[in-house]
Amino acid sequence: MPEPYPNVYDGIPGAAPYPRTSRYAAVEIAVHTRPDGQEIRYARHRLLPPLPDGDHTGVHTVTAGERPDLLGRRFYGDPEQWWRIADANPVLDPRELTAEPGRAIGVPERGFDLG
Numbered sequence: 559m560p561e562p563y564p565n566v567y568d569g570i571p572g573a574a575p576y577p578r579t580s581r582y583a584a585v586e587i588a589v590h591t592r593p594d595g596q597e598i599r600y601a602r603h604r605l606l607p608p609l610p611d612g613d614h615t616g617v618h619t620v621t622a623g624e625r626p627d628l629l630g631r632r633f634y635g636d637p638e639q640w641w642r643i644a645d646a647n648p649v650l651d652p653r654e655l656t657a658e659p660g661r662a663i664g665v666p667e668r669g670f671d672l673g
Contacts, residue, residue, distance in 0.1 A: 568644040574651060575599075581641040606648050622659040625650035633665050642666055 576582040586602045618629070630640035644652045646664045655663055 562639065576601075579636070580641065581645070606645060616667065618665045620656050620659055620661045620663060624656045624659075626655050629665070632672050634668055662667050 570577060575587070576585070582601055585604045587599050588602050590598045590600060592598065625645065626640035629636035629643055631637040631640075633641065640652055640655075643663065644650075644655060646666050647655060650653055655661075658666075659666055
């Protein structure tokens, strides 16, 4: 079994290894203790947060050539924020968002927190 990748946050109790803008930022970090006493940290399963209602979601029609990162940049100014749109639709694979030109997808308004 491979050894866990050392993390600079391992020595800080309660520290999350993800940036605040990551979809995993609020995910609880758990610790598994192996029989030899070694502790292995892991992120618990992330549940999909409640979806925004229509007042906080716009509609975008996908065009040919669009990608999830381009949508993140267009609507939030950051290509790494594509996951906000994926959560709102909801899809696990972000490529599903733009795979079909003409598809209407929901886009939460900027600043709306999905959790």
